[in-house]
Amino acid sequence: MARSLRIVVASVGWTGHLYPALALARELRGRGHEMLVETFEERRELVEGLGLGFAAAAERIAFPGAPAPAGAPSLARAARELAPKLRGFRPDLVVADMWTLTPALAAEVAGIPRATLIPHPYPAHEPGLPFYPLGLQPARTPLGRAAWRALWPAVGTRLPNTRLRAVRAGIDATRAELGLPSLTRYDGQISERLALVATFPQLEYPRRWPAGAHVTGPMSFELPQTEIELPADRPLVLVAASTERDPEQRLARVALDALADEPVRVVVSLNRPGGRWSGPVPANAAVHDWVPYAQVMPRAAAVVCHGGHGTVARALAEGKPVLVAPRAGDQAENGARVAWAGAGLMLPQRLLGRGALRAAVRRLLGDPRPGRRAEAIAAWARTHDGAAAGAELVERAVDGEAVAA
Secondary structure, eight states: OOSOOEEEEEOOSOHHHHHHHHHHHHHHHHTTOEEEEEEOGGGHHHHHHTTOEEEEOOOOOBOTTSOOOTTOOBHHHHHHHHHHHHHHHOOSEEEEETTOHHHHHHHHHHTOOEEEEESSSOOSOOTTSOOTTSOOOOOSSHHHHHHHHHHHHIIIIIOTTOHHHHHHHHHHHHHHHTTOOOOSSTTTTSOSSOEEEOSOGGGSOSOOOOTTEEEOOOOOOOOOOOOOOOOOSSOEEEEEOOSSSOTTOHHHHHHHHHHTTSSSEEEEEOOSTTOOOOSOOOTTEEEESOOOHHHHGGGOSEEEEOOOHHHHHHHHHTTOOEEEOOOSTTHHHHHHHHHHHTSEEEOOGGGOSHHHHHHHHHHHHHOHHHHHHHHHHHHHHHTOOHHHHHHHHHHHHHHTOOOOO
């Protein structure tokens, strides 16, 4: 591309969403484009330290149908107030994280082309597949696929109190207030022009893909961290807690107890800078508030985590089998995808206990098949840079080139 573009990348400040957005923004800046990143104020220093422009996002918004935080603007008001700021930057394209609705709506109001960044598997419903993000695997028989098709009308449209219906109704009410047409699909907030699906194709169930949706591979970003001392005398098991969930540190406690007498070394990352650990630490283990994945992941024999997409993707990119013990959100969905791909196991929260976790880790370490499948995914990752693929698609979308999958 000969000319320099002006591009806005917008994301909530949660690590699992912001880091892929930063990876994309950094790649685009490296290609000579002027970047503006809209996210939470607490992330300003990080964004500006990367040489990217920063704009503070509204962090507390009153969504239709949900309890309103005190003093928070409505979603419609936040989008209306952001629209002239976007016009002032004169962007060629706004790339909004899927769950960052304000800039996506503001771009539509301002008449600015937009794209969607999806930092996990594609969530739009496909007839015959299980509903995202329940954490269920595809049916193996035509009868099972027919059952999913039959269930969708009831779950997706006919039951007045379903969460999907409430979300769609709330977004439609906001769009009407802004003078925008209503959604024709539940996933209508995903841009039809360009959707960047930042996951591994090996984690995507077979489906019909919209013309503008592209699986780029994960978009990796990691802050520099001080390296830690790693033992080399036994297989290393990394236990990586969620950055947003599990305040009781249950996964870490269960894992330390379960693996205390196993012939392994255990490194636990609480993934909370300054986080405190008050429990016992077995002789074969170490607990850290944060660890550098770039150092630890390549040395691990297996990774135990809650199933945040960033951690799962990083483990698979290093060829490491994963045990997912989901806690909330889309973690169960990511765990189901890992198990379906053959690159690991999922341990449901209701079964999370000393014996079950120990048995699952023994299986990962003793059965070579998950490791081989994870290594096959890693081999794909070594020749597919998600951020570079996404940046190229952004350039093509701005130039008006066809970007059909």
